Amino acid sequence: MDKPLRVLIAKPGLDGHDRGAKVIVRALRDAGFEVIYTGIRQTPEMIAAAAMQEDVDAVGLSLLSGAHLTLFPAICKELKKKGLKDVLVFGGGIIPDEDVKPLQKAGVDAVFGPGTPLQTIVDYLKGKLAVAR
Amino acid sequence: MPAKTNPSDLVRRVRKGEHAAASRALSIVVDDGKDSEALAKEFFKASGSVQKIGVSGPPGVGKSTLTGRLVGHFRSKKLKVGVLMVDPSSSISGGAFLGDRLRIMEHATDPGVFIRSLASRGMIGGLTYAIFGAIHVLESLGCDKILIETVGTGQDEVEIASVADTVLYVTTPSMGDEIQAMKAGAMEIGDLFVVNKADLAGKDKAIADLKAALGLGHSAGQAVKAWEPPVLATSAKDGDGVPELAAGLEGHWDHLKKSGEGRARLKRQHATELQFWIQRRVIKSALERVTDKNLEELVARKTDPASLGRRLLK
Numbered sequence: 009m010d011k012p013l014r015v016l017i018a019k020p021g022l023d024g025h026d027r028g029a030k031v032i033v034r035a036l037r038d039a040g041f042e043v044i045y046t047g048i049r050q051t052p053e054m055i056a057a058a059a060m061q062e063d064v065d066a067v068g069l070s071l072l073s074g075a076h077l078t079l080f081p082a083i084c085k086e087l088k089k090k091g092l093k094d095v096l097v098f099g100g101g102i103i104p105d106e107d108v109k110p111l112q113k114a115g116v117d118a119v120f121g122p123g124t125p126l127q128t129i130v131d132y133l134k135g136k137l138a139v140a141r
Numbered sequence: 142m143p144a145k146t147n148p149s150d151l152v153r154r155v156r157k158g159e160h161a162a163a164s165r166a167l168s169i170v171v172d173d174g175k176d177s178e179a180l181a182k183e184f185f186k187a188s189g190s191v192q193k194i195g196v197s198g199p200p201g202v203g204k205s206t207l208t209g210r211l212v213g214h215f216r217s218k219k220l221k222v223g224v225l226m227v228d229p230s231s232s233i234s235g236g237a238f239l240g241d242r243l244r245i246m247e248h249a250t251d252p253g254v255f256i257r258s259l260a261s262r263g264m265i266g267g268l269t270y271a272i273f274g275a276i277h278v279l280e281s282l283g284c285d286k287i288l289i290e291t292v293g294t295g296q297d298e299v300e301i302a303s304v305a306d307t308v309l310y311v312t313t314p315s316m317g318d319e320i321q322a323m324k325a326g327a328m329e330i331g332d333l334f335v336v337n338k339a340d341l342a343g344k345d346k347a348i349a350d351l352k353a354a355l356g357l358g359h360s361a362g363q364a365v366k367a368w369e370p371p372v373l374a375t376s377a378k379d380g381d382g383v384p385e386l387a388a389g390l391e392g393h394w395d396h397l398k399k400s401g402e403g404r405a406r407l408k409r410q411h412a413t414e415l416q417f418w419i420q421r422r423v424i425k426s427a428l429e430r431v432t433d434k435n436l437e438e439l440v441a442r443k444t445d446p447a448s449l450g451r452r453l454l455k
């Protein structure tokens with residue numbers, strides 16, 4: 009039996025919209041992932057420390073407040089500082105199309121907005137992490 | 142997550158207190174990956190000298206929140222703390238929601254605290270096969286106290302008593318009737334009992350019920366027990382009662398060290414660790430070797446379960 013993949017779902021900043029994050033947590037669990045959820049109001053340092061201690065394969069960020077252009081890159085930087093260079097970073101929430109490019113440049117591999125079928129996200133993650141292994 | 146690290150280097154870094162190394166080592170040990178036995182051997186050497194506290198009880202009583210409070214208390218005493226939090230894996234998908242950590246995120250960036258969530262991965266009884274391996278990593282990391290939160294299934298998590306030195310059993314005021322209904326099992330494994338959520342109504346009745354259920358207090362002719370489990374009240378929400386609880390835990394640890402019961406428990410833990418190893422290596426691997434062809438042979442009466450079993454165990 010393959011060991012389950014581990015994913016951290018995190019909500020940085022002051023954004024309290026946590027429905028989407030919880031939907032993702034449940035979808036990934038049901039798809040066979042071991043999912044750790046940080047809860048809301050996390051700093052980049054807290055998220056990076058949790059990712060390190062939990063030795064996750066991927067970190068999923070959820071943000072609906074509009075602060076993604078500052079927070080997502082800050083988290084990517086913090087992860088690198090902790091030596092987590094190989095961890096896949098992806099995200100979702102309310103993120104305008106034009107922001108996707110700069111986020112990718114900062115190290116966020118992909119972004120999924122409202123209405124994305126959950127299976128698309130599961131397939132993306134399984135595909136990416138299978139290659140990484 | 143490529144494992145480029147060599148085992149002896151990893152062991153050295155864990156012993157130096159490096160969290161990143163401990164995290165990697167935990168994955169290797171828990172996933173039973175390459176080098177896992179070489180690592181486990183090393184980590185076992187440093188084991189058995191710090192208090193392992195099991196936090197057990199039904200879902201939602203506040204085990205994770207209370208664990209967070211205890212972490213805060215131990216940190217105020219400058220103690221290094223390791224935390225293992227076990228949640229159930231889904232038997233259907235194999236996935237798991239590891240939701241305990243979110244209750245203690247305030248300690249996430251504290252270099253004196255290491256927290257790891259574990260999925261039960263098919264084991265019943267509130268734990269995972271890899272629990273001992275994980276504990277030994279935290280012992281090598283230099284933790285002074287280790288807290289282990291187990292899956293809150295209620296009655297069937299007796300195993301924690303064979304893993305931890307001190308078992309803290311958590312209930313709430315709203316559980317009065319259930320407490321009275323509880324008979325063996327969970328109630329027998331507690332070294333300390335806590336009525337958490339003492340900020341809610343009904344605390345005193347819950348304590349009284351719990352004491353009655355435990356049969357506490359001496360009846361005539363009964364010898365005084367070496368350790369009488371205390372029943373305490375806490376509010377993990379406000380932090381009330383946490384220093385008293387910590388003092389109770391320390392008292393039990395002193396009792397273990399002084400009475401010889403500590404050594405007896407360590408022996409029981411090693412017996413359980415050995416049992417888990419054998420279950421994982423021998424029984425599981427033999428069962429995994431059973432093929433459809435084997436079963437066909439049984440149906441066709443070409444062999445019998447005993448002969449087949451012996452063949453598989455070779």
Ligand code: B12
Nearest residue numbers: 023024025026027028068069070072073074100101121122
């Ligand atoms: C419900 C809601 C609320 C609820 C939140 C309840 C809760 N606990 O979540 C309440 C009423 C509390 C609320 C409050 C506010 N809200 Co509001 N809210 C919404 C609303 C209507 C729906 C959000 C939702 O739950 N959608 C359902 C979930 C399932 O979808 P989702 O979160 O988008 O997640 C999906 C995808 O985005 C993606 N996804 C999300 N996260 C992740 C993570 C990963 C890793 C991946 C792969 C995918 C992924 O997958 C999910 C499933 O498909 C949106 C508008 C909208 N249509 O989005 C506004 C909205 C998000 N809110 C908004 C605002 C402004 C606020 C307030 C500031 C209002 C105020 N002035 O008080 C407050 C702030 C609250 C706070 N503390 O942060 C704005 C944000 C504007 C912006 N970004 O610039 C929005 C966009 C409304 C608008 N058009 O103005 N809100």
Ligand SMILES: Nc1nc2c(ncn2[C@@H]2O[C@H](COP(=O)(O)OP(=O)(O)O)[C@@H](O)[C@H]2O)c(=O)[nH]1
Nearest residue numbers: 200201202203204205206244337338376377378
């Ligand atoms: N009122 C009150 N609520 C609490 C207390 N401790 C925990 N809770 C709440 O009880 C819920 C479950 O807590 P959690 O620690 O996750 O319980 P666990 O499932 O036993 O680990 C959460 O909503 C907590 O905020 C307490 O002392 N008082």
Ligand SMILES: [Mg+2]
Nearest residue numbers: 204205241290
């Ligand atoms: Mg819990």
